[in-house]
Amino acid sequence: xxxxxxxxxxxxxxxxxxxxxxxxxxxxxxxxxxxxxxxxxxxxxxxxxxxxxxxxxxxxxxxxxxxxxxxxxxxxxxxxxxxxxxxxxxxxxxxxxxxxxxxxxxxxxxxxxxxxxxxxxxxxxxxxxxxxxxxxxxxxxxxxxxxxxxxxxxxxxxxxxxxxxxxxxxxxxxxxxxxxxxxxxxxxxxxxxxxxxxxxxxxxxxxxxxxxxxxxxxxxxxxxxxxxxxxxxxxxxxxxxxxxxxxxxxxxxxxxxxxxxxxxxxxxxxxxxxxxxxxxxxxxxxxxxxxxxxxxxxxxxxxxxxxxxxxxxxxxxxxxxxxxxxxxxxxxxxxxxxxxxxxxxxxxxxxxxxxxxxxxxxxxxxxxxxxxxxxxxxxxxxxxxxxxxxxxxxxxxxxxx
Amino acid sequence: xxxxxxxxxxxxxxxxxxxxxxxxxxxxxxxxxxxxxxxxxxxxxxxxxxxxxxxxxxxxxxxxxxxxxxxxxxxxxxxxxxxxxxxxxxxxxxxxxxxxxxxxxxxxxxxxxxxxxxxxxxxxxxxxxxxxxxxxxxxxxxxxxxxxxxxxxxxxxxxxxxxxxxxxxxxxxxxxxxxxxxxxxxxxxxxxxxxxxxxxxxxxxxxxxxxxxxxxxxxxxxxxxxxxxxxxxxxxxxxxxxxxxxxxxxxxxxxxxxxxxxxxxxxxxxxxxxxxxxxxxxxxxxxxxxxxxxxxxxxxxxxxxxxxxxxxxxxxxxxxxxxxxxxxxxxxxxxxxxxxxxxxxxxxxxxxxxxxxxxxxxxxxxxxxxxxxxxxxxxxxxxxxxxxxxxxxxxxxxxxx
Numbered sequence: 001x002x003x004x005x006x007x008x009x010x011x012x013x014x015x016x017x018x019x020x021x022x023x024x025x026x027x028x029x030x031x032x033x034x035x036x037x038x039x040x041x042x043x044x045x046x047x048x049x050x051x052x053x054x055x056x057x058x059x060x061x062x063x064x065x066x067x068x069x070x071x072x073x074x075x076x077x078x079x080x081x082x083x084x085x086x087x088x089x090x091x092x093x094x095x096x097x098x099x100x101x102x103x104x105x106x107x108x109x110x111x112x113x114x115x116x117x118x119x120x121x122x123x124x125x126x127x128x129x130x131x132x133x134x135x136x137x138x139x140x141x142x143x144x145x146x147x148x149x150x151x152x153x154x155x156x157x158x159x160x161x162x163x164x165x166x167x168x169x170x171x172x173x174x175x176x177x178x179x180x181x182x183x184x185x186x187x188x189x190x191x192x193x194x195x196x197x198x199x200x201x202x203x204x205x206x207x208x209x210x211x212x213x214x215x216x217x218x219x220x221x222x223x224x225x226x227x228x229x230x231x232x233x234x235x236x237x238x239x240x241x242x243x244x245x246x247x248x249x250x251x252x253x254x255x256x257x258x259x260x261x262x263x264x265x266x267x268x269x270x271x272x273x274x275x276x277x278x279x280x281x282x283x284x285x286x287x288x289x290x291x292x293x294x295x296x297x298x299x300x301x302x303x304x305x306x307x308x309x310x311x312x313x314x315x316x317x318x319x320x321x322x323x324x325x326x327x328x329x330x331x332x333x334x335x336x337x338x339x340x341x342x343x344x345x346x347x348x349x350x351x352x353x354x355x356x357x358x359x360x361x362x363x364x365x366x367x368x369x370x371x372x373x374x375x376x377x378x379x380x381x382x383x384x385x386x387x388x389x390x391x392x393x394x395x396x397x398x399x400x401x
Numbered sequence: 402x403x404x405x406x407x408x409x410x411x412x413x414x415x416x417x418x419x420x421x422x423x424x425x426x427x428x429x430x431x432x433x434x435x436x437x438x439x440x441x442x443x444x445x446x447x448x449x450x451x452x453x454x455x456x457x458x459x460x461x462x463x464x465x466x467x468x469x470x471x472x473x474x475x476x477x478x479x480x481x482x483x484x485x486x487x488x489x490x491x492x493x494x495x496x497x498x499x500x501x502x503x504x505x506x507x508x509x510x511x512x513x514x515x516x517x518x519x520x521x522x523x524x525x526x527x528x529x530x531x532x533x534x535x536x537x538x539x540x541x542x543x544x545x546x547x548x549x550x551x552x553x554x555x556x557x558x559x560x561x562x563x564x565x566x567x568x569x570x571x572x573x574x575x576x577x578x579x580x581x582x583x584x585x586x587x588x589x590x591x592x593x594x595x596x597x598x599x600x601x602x603x604x605x606x607x608x609x610x611x612x613x614x615x616x617x618x619x620x621x622x623x624x625x626x627x628x629x630x631x632x633x634x635x636x637x638x639x640x641x642x643x644x645x646x647x648x649x650x651x652x653x654x655x656x657x658x659x660x661x662x663x664x665x666x667x668x669x670x671x672x673x674x675x676x677x678x679x680x681x682x683x684x685x686x687x688x689x690x691x692x693x694x695x696x697x698x699x700x701x702x703x704x705x706x707x708x709x710x711x712x713x714x715x716x717x718x719x720x721x722x723x724x725x726x727x728x729x730x731x732x733x734x735x736x737x738x739x740x741x742x743x744x745x746x747x748x749x750x751x752x753x754x755x756x757x758x759x760x761x762x763x764x765x766x767x768x769x770x771x772x773x774x775x776x777x778x779x780x781x782x783x784x785x786x787x788x789x790x791x792x793x794x795x796x797x798x799x800x801x802x
Contacts, residue, residue, distance in 0.1 A: 360431070398467075399467050400473035400483060
């Protein structure tokens, strides 16, 4: 029996509440100067206090040595094995902007980019143009029709856009046009099976038209597409866990991901403080909250060790207000590590802390990578976190007699 | 290859002896006053000495967050993955009273209960009536025949009984009549597939007759049935491990479970001291002993923290006598945790200690939940315990050349 089926069989509704705090890219590795990680340097008295009264460990998002993308990292946190439950990048982008995909729609993630006169990509993100600029460019290329297939383009955030192909007989088994490197031309989109041949020709035709339309634009003169995909059908969090779940996240992808497993996505602001306010205002209406804090990851990706430290401290400052709500179970973890020293996601396991009245506290009194090694949760799979949170919230029946 | 097949391939007979001590419900969580668990409060010098010279860890009976019932908890300890090897509750009860089920027999677990004049259940256990009272009631309803199907009822312990349906064309795919709550009527038994329709009608007819017969009884006026099932065919412990195995347990269910995997179940008394005597008397005749101590679990279920502490100390007192027998491998663990603070089974991993001449001792010198976190066994699945015991008894060939 797979894990999700087992939990679905055992889970039961109750009045208790779970708050899952995801500090994106939480884990780090030591800085060469201090020999300490971001979390070890950060002053986090409130996380430490939760750790001292809770149980800690390290979470393996996928499996040892495997660096997770944001989507699989989060799916694992929600208990969905990312090796089983797969979502195309295009679909995630569409969901993240509240774009309602119809059955049969094919979505692709796009980047506005800069190509030089030789057709080589010089900047895959067009200098990270603003959402406003991207919106204007999107309007120029939106609504193209090719052989009855309508191609819809929508801006996402910064240089990102989503492209939706709507028509009959489309198939998402397509390669990317985005080569994910500079100094090379964009790739021709290829059909990965024979049923996708038609869709590949539509997509290449579309890109040829975009190239002409954007030719003389300065902000960006081309788009790169990747992650052609269709909306998947996953078991909902309501069915699996019997939870009334809300997502508080200000970055589109995480909102889309939450929506695809049936969470209600709450309106919130761009700051952590606003996210906390959203939690406070909606606390009575749900029994599970996924609260996503993004800035730690962005700082890590930028290689900005100190900014990641400050982001961690900023999140720590919010915890007393969260504690006042009195959740039965608080889980604090990340979807993956993003060490500033690596300027990107990494394979390192992620600190996890669980606080509840019924946990079995360990000796860990400081929430850090090094301390979590000896935590009572041990080394767990990220997919084990939700069953543990459910158990601690007394929302699970026992297995067998 | 599944674990059991791998072990079956590698295991070999030898003169060495293994004693597996199962302290039912061993693990706990801290009491709110002392901040210590039952095992941390208990004075257990002999367990501590075994731990100091052995290797410790924490065992996950099913998987993280999942609270085991007694049967799956034990199957896992014997190396049988409880998600694969399933036994119906009715069968367990029948085996536990040494009732010989024939092929085709359908067994159900029963409770004597009290229903009020409106047909609502007011006490699912009839005030936990004595085994004597239950025996008398059983005789009143034993031997009913319906359309050639004989219905046999036998008392188990307290309010528990087992009902066996014996006849042609019976099928165990039936729902329970026991709603597992009070204030509601008993449920009609439903066929879960079309082949069970006939059996459902027999069972409902039987219950209607029981209702009439017990109508004016004071101790209990009805029975509730659940867990309709047929005896499963599992690989025997003799085949898997090449062991001549004996079970020493004084509670019916554990005896039945041991028998179903081919252990010989020894006659023993109701006290731990008598169980030890049984071990001593039979020590020469077997090379594997499963010794089951029940009282810790009962104390935990009753929420009696102190009684669980005393039960643990009582078991500890027996260890010097056990050591004198000189088993090659001693394993001490539990089938699950039963924290007094939760008054029931829980999901918390279970301390495990393995002592043998050939183990690799760790730094743990106190047998407790907190200390076991950093034990040399780490966090293992309960199904890994038997292979480890077998290895330490030098009863396993190497894998591959």
